[in-house]
Amino acid sequence: MSGNTFGKAFRVTTWGESHGPAVGAVVDGCPPGIPLTEEAIQVMMDRRKPGSSAASTTRKEEDLVHILSGVFEGLTTGTPISLMIKNKDAKSSSYDQFKNLFRPGHGDLSYQRKYGIRDYKGGGRASARETAGRVAAGAVAGLLLERVGIKTFAYTLELGSVRAKNIDPEAVSKNPFACPDMEAAEKMEARVNEVRKDGDSLGGIVQVQAAGVPAGLGEPVFDKLDAQIAKAMMSIGAVKGVEIGAGFEAARLTGSVNNDPILEDGFETNNAGGTLSGVSSGQDIVVRVAVKPIPSISVPQQTIGLDGKADTIQVGGRHDISAIPRVNVVCEAMLNLVLADFVLRQAQVRALELFAKQ
Amino acid sequence: MSGNTFGKAFRVTTWGESHGPAVGAVVDGCPPGIPLTEEAIQVMMDRRKPGSSAASTTRKEEDLVHILSGVFEGLTTGTPISLMIKNKDAKSSSYDQFKNLFRPGHGDLSYQRKYGIRDYKGGGRASARETAGRVAAGAVAGLLLERVGIKTFAYTLELGSVRAKNIDPEAVSKNPFACPDMEAAEKMEARVNEVRKDGDSLGGIVQVQAAGVPAGLGEPVFDKLDAQIAKAMMSIGAVKGVEIGAGFEAARLTGSVNNDPILEDGFETNNAGGTLSGVSSGQDIVVRVAVKPIPSISVPQQTIGLDGKADTIQVGGRHDISAIPRVNVVCEAMLNLVLADFVLRQAQVRALELFAKQ
């Protein structure tokens, strides 16, 4: 009921606040027999780390993940996998000024109204630090997906209105913006520097994809593959929009153009983004995610205090200019969680075959 | 696991196929003491009815809803409310040609791959007829929301690339496209007629809103208010994109422009679309939904058969030109379901007050 768990078969519950002792996740439902080490998870964790990109904060977190349960002699056992990441570099005193003041664009005001109480240090539970648990869990999901031949990946399609024109997968790891277009990456850098000077921040668009997805994943009606993806992406703090395949552009096409013709060796186009009536068709999953600019800016803003009185606020400190590209790996992790869940759920549909084959 | 249930506290399970004996929904978790009649539900059902708009099929369904349980002497009792709508005007023989052929843009192929079996008549479970159950349940949710002062509504922002420029709420009921701009409505009509001649179809954009939403609804992390809304909307068959507030446009703004300043008497702007960190802020909820063109078109299309061999298909029959505006009421119903669920879930957060006040 409290919304800290994602998935039905491959279930992930995250816990932890920005400035508490630790953050973490419990992964429940992972099948037995999968090789799992802290090192394998760490690879994905490192892509999310502060300081790992050109647009990110200088806060230092080693973000070392600890496996506390669910693995025996290097293999998953089918029992819950408890993952913990300690919080280290948290200067909580720098947040005292926000104790009685609501930061615009943050959850301060809505949390206060919801709970009547609020952990004001670094955003508490609403902090992006919560996503460390998601990424650790998403790495586990990724290992499961690997076993069935599915591979997810994300890149920066747009940052500060600069859009990638060429899509060169090789380029993604060669620039600090995870952009598939080196020329666009340079323009992104210029834009970031400009905005950093102003104490302002930027948004952008992430493209997330999955290859190797077998047909049949996703459940009709409410738990459609695209519906779960939309929820997964929109559950990331900074996300304001999600589209699948042609997305909003599909609204402007005619049916004869938008329908993907089915050929003997596959589909001719992929306007659907890999899903038909909420079930995967065998094509690649293609998702785009709109990321708003980071709300923490040093530009002065109007706000009110706990007492309801007008005030002005300036959020200094070590903040990213943009959630991109650190958020890319979170998007990828969430897509992993969605797909791992549906892989296991599809096993239920084919259960009789499974028992028959035993 | 099978995805036919939506919500956790206010739970709706829909059932039924396009050409089976009936479709319906079970609403579980509705609080006791709410006046509920078949007539009250029917008002919302009638807005979804085939033949109710200029862009819709001529299939005639009375779509009379029957309440089979959960109401005693005109009031809800707190027990499950079973709602049934009989299928009447279903000429299933007209679907025989699709038995061995996959219609492009439909779930035929993905369902076959998922289940190894498929009800090919009218799309079976994947038919838009399934949404009759959603609307009936959404009407019940609407009565609950009314009790706490929340009102949802939807209108056509765009149809066939024609966009409403004026937003005049009064206009919505005065044209057959549920468009808030009479001039745009005329252009929409022209566009629909043009496309009908071609045997083609159109998509568009629906704007869905909620007014009177108290602050505090929605659960942090995975079940954010906007995440559930995204899932709810994307679970509608024709939807390919969802955005909240400024949505994809937010990706191009700087933080200082996108952040909504907080004033003593409310917010200055509503780029957030009514939600901060996944919890309602007290502002109106504003959602836009991209609707793809109806995949059933009489233009010939390439496809394959059950045997994998290439073929050509022409989907005739009584089909809408566009899911809009019939889908508008479905969007509204889904927003009702999301909000009713969160109203009840927020009661849990405030549970100690309730027991203290008893």
Next chain:
Amino acid sequence: MSGNTFGKAFRVTTWGESHGPAVGAVVDGCPPGIPLTEEAIQVMMDRRKPGSSAASTTRKEEDLVHILSGVFEGLTTGTPISLMIKNKDAKSSSYDQFKNLFRPGHGDLSYQRKYGIRDYKGGGRASARETAGRVAAGAVAGLLLERVGIKTFAYTLELGSVRAKNIDPEAVSKNPFACPDMEAAEKMEARVNEVRKDGDSLGGIVQVQAAGVPAGLGEPVFDKLDAQIAKAMMSIGAVKGVEIGAGFEAARLTGSVNNDPILEDGFETNNAGGTLSGVSSGQDIVVRVAVKPIPSISVPQQTIGLDGKADTIQVGGRHDISAIPRVNVVCEAMLNLVLADFVLRQAQVRALELFAKQ
């Protein structure tokens, strides 16, 4: 949240009140490809029917089950199976005297306190009539279990303190008490007749078993096989106790006697009742269920009214002397639901095999 759904993978939601238009169930998660007809379900329904046993009411209900969805050309499709049974022979006027009076042993008082409102006709939702939906769903589950070689059955171990001494499976269908001991059955009849004269009622003990259960069903920790069985049985209105294998007797044994030695060809004894640490061991599941006497008796009883004032009540009408043996088939249906759910859940554990074998 409202507790009208049972199971996670094989999910059953029942709905309906004793004197509403109908009762029913929605079965969600049943795999595709299973032959399913109304006739097959009816066989199990008929065993639960009023008037079907020597200790039952004379209320006449045909209890014909209607399949409204989820079956296409005689096979399940993987979509929700909606089952409806109309209420026919309901003389609701005979319940007017209970409008303002709480019947002892019934849910009248607790429902009133819970909801502040109450459908007083025939117990409303708390009526044993609700179990019609369970049995219909349990019949579907039974067809699934049949496919994996599992067979459940129930018999009357004890009625009105008369206990079966011989366990002869053949005898069960040869006496009106579903007792496996013909001699005991005769004594039961004498006891029932005696108590009927007094206007009183009787309780007893049902034994429910499952044969052919493969090892590995059930989930460790909270959803243990025995824990789900205990919940399933105790969720039947009249049940006050549940024990597995040696049950309460195990509390008096030493470990060396209670442990079931493991031999090369199986276990030597079955004190465990078929489950070890909550997971099936391959032995038969053996459960005993304590059924309280029917609370509706024509003996005068002390009670209070809605106004809290003392009063006397006599519950006449067409009531069973004992819930046994009609409740036996409900116990069997519930065991079916538990096992079908775990069969599907086990498919998740073996999911990688399934994908590997594709």
Next chain:
Amino acid sequence: MSGNTFGKAFRVTTWGESHGPAVGAVVDGCPPGIPLTEEAIQVMMDRRKPGSSAASTTRKEEDLVHILSGVFEGLTTGTPISLMIKNKDAKSSSYDQFKNLFRPGHGDLSYQRKYGIRDYKGGGRASARETAGRVAAGAVAGLLLERVGIKTFAYTLELGSVRAKNIDPEAVSKNPFACPDMEAAEKMEARVNEVRKDGDSLGGIVQVQAAGVPAGLGEPVFDKLDAQIAKAMMSIGAVKGVEIGAGFEAARLTGSVNNDPILEDGFETNNAGGTLSGVSSGQDIVVRVAVKPIPSISVPQQTIGLDGKADTIQVGGRHDISAIPRVNVVCEAMLNLVLADFVLRQAQVRALELFAKQ
């Protein structure tokens, strides 16, 4: 799906194995504003500690609980409460002999069949050590219940066939068996010493109660108060039977004796055990739980190995003679979890009142 989570509104997920780095629990759904400290939880933890009773092992665990999230400045915030207890005194080498051998009465064989892999050290996930997380979570639930006036407690009704005759609540803390009858406690001690000499073990019966339970808790149909209690108790490894109120004895009473007459100032008797049709009536909840003898005994037993070959096993090491009385606090913790969950779920039923009162 994997059964490591209990509850719907007050949700508890436990994780951890006997010989892994730690065990723990995540409590999700606890309302904000409740004072919570590690010390308050520790009080309940200490009652479960090895070495805390006359019938227990000498394994030393400090069992210090750490709160990793969900508490800010001493108050719960409404976000997940992560609780961790490190494993310290685990000599895992002593378990090497069980690597290839199934211990009778343990989950070794069933786990192996379920997962195809097994953490054989100390029973892994099936170890009673898992209940440390339950008790920590149960302590949090207890603090919530305290706020609404509910108090749970457990005592030893029977141990090794010695039954308490007097029920003197004061006596419970005055003997090492948590027995409410000092005379019986002495006999229990004699029985324990006798069995210890034989290398054997004992079972018994725990009585668990709740006082101050308001009417209206529990959900009709499947999630009845007694059904959830039955599941909760049977989910404890050693439990083989559960009964409510008169329990199995009710099966032998007539309706006129078993029904509890309702008087102006309450009920005359409590055969129901505090629940009517699955909803609390305002009376005390009374539950009895059958606990089997500890399966780990040093008496030689027949078993088979991983290879299916017959063998003999002797389980030495530091084992309790009986799960009682350490299991008592686990029963109490589980009753806390059930009741806390229903308190929050009842808030949903009364949600409209809550919103009206705001």
